[in-house]
Amino acid sequence: MSVSKLSVAQLDAAYGQAQVLFDVSLEIGAGEAVALLGRNGAGKSTTFRAILGLIARPTGRIVFDGEDISKCPPHEIVRRGLGYVPEDRRIFSDLTVEENLLVGRQPPRPNAPTWTPERLFAIFPNLRELRGRAGARMSGGEQQMLTIARTLMGNPSLLLLDEPSEGLAPRIVEQMIEAIREMKREGLSLLLSEQNLPFARLVAERVYVIEKGAIRFVGTVAEFDAQPDVRHAYLAF
Amino acid sequence: MSFYFVQFVTGLSSACSLFLVASGLSIIFGVTRVVNFAHGAFYMLGAYIGYTLTDRLSGVVGFWGAIALGALAVAAIGTLIEMLLLRRIYDAPELFQLLATFGVTLVVEDLVLLIWGPSELLGPRAPGFTGAIDLFGQPFPTYDLLLIALAPLVLAFLWLLFRRTTWGVLVRAATQDREMVAALGVNQKWLFTSVFALGVFLAGLGGALELPREAANHTMDLQVITEALVVVVIGGLGSVPGTFLAAIIVSELNAFGILVFPKISIVLVFLVMAIVLIVRPWGLLGRAEAAARAASGMVLSRWRPLRAEGRLFAVLALAVAALLPLVAGSYLVGVATEVLIFMLYAASLHFLLAGGGLASFGHAAYFGLGSYGAAIALKACGLGMETAIVAGTVLGLVGALVFGWFCVRLSGVYFAMLTLAFAQIAWSIAYQWTDVTGGDNGIIGVWPSAWAASPARFYWLTLALSAGGIALLRAITFSPFGYALRALRDSTLRAETIGIERRRVQWMGFVIAGAFAALAGALYAFLKGSVFPDNISISLSIDGLVMVLLGGVGTVSGGIVGAAIYRSLSIWVISHTDYSKLVLGALIVLLVVLFPKGLVGAFEAWRSVRTLAGLHRQNP
């Protein structure tokens, strides 16, 4: 593995009294694409939210580009180049496509690809025709593209993608794979959570398996495929 | 005909300042979710600072420059308050935010008094707009025409600001989903501060622009905040065009209400607001909020009825209290009577707020109705004290029945604002309907019957009724009805699925709380021998909240402890300083920032920490 991009060590997290993450550790190298696999409710989204500081993280060390970000508020983490695409998309439905992109805009970064609406329209062609349309009047697939494009406007060097293929039509999933490959070609590091194994296989090099808030498996895609019992024990597919 | 037209145009010109204030309130709420009660105070500051600046600086920067500087100065003050105070309490329940901004209002009121003195200040006329034009044979001030033109300009300016600038886009995004905006790298802190600054600037500008129309005075803050709250409720919180529309509606209703009900013009506004709330609970152009969240947003421990030793303690306390007149002089007995009355008042609000999760910001309405009901029954109807107390209680109960019916249709901050608006309406009726209420002069000579006339006897009567009332409220709290009310407080959805009718139960809770507050009010009338509109004032409503919070909302009846402490304290402060509002306002702000759990709650937390520490020491 190359130089470390994000390193999460011994992370716990809780909603109120209920602890959800137990001692989660992750490593993502620069330029790497890693999949976090797990059933519904396993703790994937919570991991992402805890990394970003959207929920309290009482313990754990989170190092991004060599700096500890575990005490930083969300906006500072994002401004260091860590982009986050939420599972439920959270499009600003009152705002047009262009305005949604504007909210995500951040200055260019030396170690990350720079995106403009024009470049994003090139990989998400559907958005180009919808630029003036309000977010509320878009299909699920279009919203998924918009939420990714919006985060890319922040020119991240690492992108956290929470279940990007969830609930999408097969044709849109194909576009999504193409878009993710394009991001990888641009040098973006990726951590994506998935329940869709074929999708994850097509884009990721390494796999983490999470179950009941704890990491149960780490390895390359080939190692994962060589251990079908892991798959049966922790995944529903 | 021409008269009506002129009346209509006059209404339009009053809409301008109202729109400025209300839109500021609405924009601030949209992004920060804080109902900035201090908005009226900022409006008042705008007028006073505008007065000074036009007086001193007109020669240098001109009249308009001075007005703009005044509004900017108010915005600067507001920004400071946002950074020092509100930033600490954005995550607190909305009740605390309303309270803190009310505290700011009190402080500002006394500071204005200190700096500018008690008399009204008539500002200069705007150069070039001093005359009047002929409008269908009636003279009409040109300045008013200017204001009529200004309102749509401001609306257009705000529209452009929100649609055409990056900042505006961020604000609109944050209005919808604050967390997501932060997750895209936007620093919310500065977004909130800038939005607050803009909102306060609008309020200050509204106040300064009123200068050539009416003198700056000390009641303009509460007057405008009430109207602004009504405007945002009608127009829809967070909607600037809705605010514009509603400001015109309310101003026109005021202008024509005077003609229809000269004495109680505010009733017309109230009727329209009621209709709007029934037809469109989120206002004309507002949007329904997501699931109604619990009004108070508190986490509470389980409540239990008093056990044997608790009851014994209560009986002992009562016995000691009953002995007081034997050892204390009549001044002290009078103070103690007042404290007892406020314990009952606080207990009734505590029942609604802590038990029902319903944060009423207008509980004084029922206290006041109790006072006026008793006084009118005694003086105008010639009934005896005993019947008059019953009559007062019944009037409060009926008032709660009517107002409560509307209020329980809303929740959270909308509920709070509506209760506040109703209380202000009750106050206005008491203030304006001089034939019945005596207006500002109140009703005097409300003395108890001969058998209860001595301070000691009236004290005993109050003790019996207050203690009885508090005991009854506790009994209701632990009755099946009380459990239903609490179930709704803790999880509205779950309670409704097990068949509890939310509106009916909360309505009944509202009425019960109102009736006991009215009983307290009726007793208060006889204690003081008089009734004034102050018995319904916002301050009294807020005092109730402070008492409950001081006692701790998480407790079963901490409110009575809070009442005892706060009322004694405020009687003492009022007798020792002319600037009691300054002291009490600062106290409220401090209380909210330092003890969000209340004193009793803080004491309990302290005790449990001590217990834990003790355990650790025993088995390390």
Ligand SMILES: Nc1ncnc2c1ncn2[C@@H]1O[C@H](COP(=O)(O)OP(=O)(O)O)[C@@H](O)[C@H]1O
């Ligand atoms: N807002 C929340 N409050 C309380 N519990 C939550 C919340 N969100 C998720 N959980 C719980 O946390 C656990 C992990 O959820 P999540 O991280 O969303 O899983 P995943 O994304 O893998 O489906 C689940 O048991 C879920 O019920």
Ligand SMILES: [Mg+2]
């Ligand atoms: Mg998830």
